[in-house]
Amino acid sequence: MKYTTFNQQSTNPLAEPMFFGNPVNVARYDQQKHQIFEKLIEKQISFFWRPEEVDVSKDRVDFQKLSEPEKHIFISNLKYQTLLDSVQGRSPNIAFLPIVSLPELETWIETWSFFETIHSRSYTHILRNLFADPSEVFEDIVLNEEIKRRATDISRYYDDLIFATQLWQTQGEGVHQVDGQSYTVNLRELKKKMFLCMNSVNALEAVRFYVSFACTFAFAERELMEGNSKIIRLIARDENLHLSSTQHILNLWAKGKDDPEMAEIAEECREEARDIFLNAVEQEKQWAAYLFQHGSMIGLNKDILCQYVEYIANHRMAAIGMDTPFEVKSNPLPWMNNYLNSDNVQVAPQESEISSYLVGQIDSEVSVDDFGDFDL
């Protein structure tokens, strides 16, 4: 089915499935098929923040005091997070918007992606403060083998879905030849790709950040790199919300509360979905090994970090109806919770380095003189 930016057929958005129904026409939020996405939009917008509002200048002094292995840990994590948010800042839009059928879900996807771009911008803010020229760090992201391996796995399911959608929307169902390769395109196959892709995104939001978060907060426990930690707390809060949305989508499908065919696919692809999650867990653990290859940091080592990933994974697998394959029963890093709760995450306005956010306020101060020519 060809995509149209404004579907002129009358549709009933209350009867559409989340994806692969009619394209959305009117962006209306007075009624919702799945209310949760409207609530997530409101919550996400209430979290709005700007990287520049967080003062990271003290981090420069701290960074000089770090040992070489600690510098490696800090910078590598920033590179990995930059990769993750580069992908997330565009992919939900490109992969999901052409096939979404509910206005509230369409807007949630756009809102979600937009916040990922704030995360990306914050890494530039952090790195600019540490280095006169951060180019070397950014350039290494497409060269570093460890990061590339992860990039392959993260983008694969998105790319697969995007390509199949393009074929379907331009050429319809059938077997299509592209560059000497043949591709079978039908709705069932597309829905399968969609299901696997959503599982891969869910795993990304669920576990892929947590090794890096733990390192950041371990520095903060030693009162180091606290500007960075403040930013990462804001990011972690957003990521938890994103995770909630992918969990809702997967559960709506699996419980037959949306498209009945997706419930069948969820059953059929159960093992594959589980493997996607476990593979993300495995990669996070390998990331911990890579980080600590030159030596560890105070308060953290590879083993405890891997246990923490398993602990988080158990919870998050259970949330989408999977088993809990890991032994670890209690939280190996209880202090992490102090950084992951949403109390006190707000940035203080007086911390701000720039004051452009006041512009709106100034403009709205209108005096009587401004209306001089009016007869009231």
Next chain:
Amino acid sequence: MKMDKLYIIHLDEQTQLACHKDQTLLENLEAHKVEVHFHCREGFCGACRTKLIEGQVEYITDPLAYIDDDEILPCCCKAKSDLKIKLS
């Protein structure tokens, strides 16, 4: 302490905890040193997801995290009766 301010939380056959109805369930469990997983404490991350076997709760914040019909989010609800719960 007035009795009408308290409910009982049954964790298992042996464990019964007194619970203040003006505090969240999570705060109550923490006061009794029971380890409950949490992140946001605001109902959107799902970390505190818990099975409710018996009893009623009321939410002080609209829960946004995914929960099943028989589950509750202790971080943003208060007990409305004695409760039987099963921690994950």
